[in-house]
Amino acid sequence: MARLPLPDSKAPFDIHLAVRAIREVIRPFPKAALFELHEDDGFRSAFEQLVACILSIRTYDEASIVAARRLLGRARTPTAMAALDEAEIDALISNVTFHEGKARQIRAIARRACEEFGGEVPCDEATLLSFHGVGPKCANLVLGIACGQPRIGVDIHVHRVTNRWGYVAASTPEKTTAALAAVLPEEFWVEINRLLVPFGKHICTGLRPKCSTCPVLAMCRQVGVVSPR
Secondary structure (H helix, E strand, O other): OOOOOOOOOOOOOOHHHHHHHHHHHOOOOOOOHHHHHHHOOOOOOHHHHHHHHHHHOOOOHHHHHHHHHHHHHHOOOHHHHHOOOHHHHHHHOOOOOOHHHHHHHHHHHHHHHHHHOOOOOOOOHHHHHHOOOOOHHHHHHHHHHOOOOOOOOOOHHHHHHHHHHOOOOOOOHHHHHHHHHHHOOHHHOOHHHHHHHHHHHHOOOOOOOOHHHOOOOOOOOOOOOOOOO
């Protein structure tokens, strides 16, 4: 993947320095929802993480994490979820975007897990992608967080921030995933989402990023930045 020319005033981008700095700067902020559910609430299975990721699609973390806790508090396994009817699931997740479709999708996944996979969602990429409505982002997040596999979960924040840095140059999240796989050390593959979701929400924001307080400003090429703060 082609890199942009390095401005004379910028240091070469060092991902190890960037990761260390971002670990510190995000400490005051809430964790990314899937990581909080995994680390703090104990929702660690592939099924639980997949449900949480589905709920997060086109929905703010502040809403999706509430819905995930409410739903998974009722049904943590495919067997328990399949025993609920669609209306019950929908009522539990009514605060998220597209809740009716997500209720139908989650129940279908639960039933299929019971019928085909012994009541579990397997840690297998092809299987995850075969579930209706599950794309590469959710599959990679589940495989990385729940299954411990080296996977890069690229959401809008990871896509925006890494391209703004000039660390990669890719036009879509899918292309950013491939570009990061070529340059990002594997030790950071799962962590990059954990770091850049809060970083992208609170510092490297979509509009008017807080460049003056950014710990990686000296290395960042600020691609596309028009009105920094």
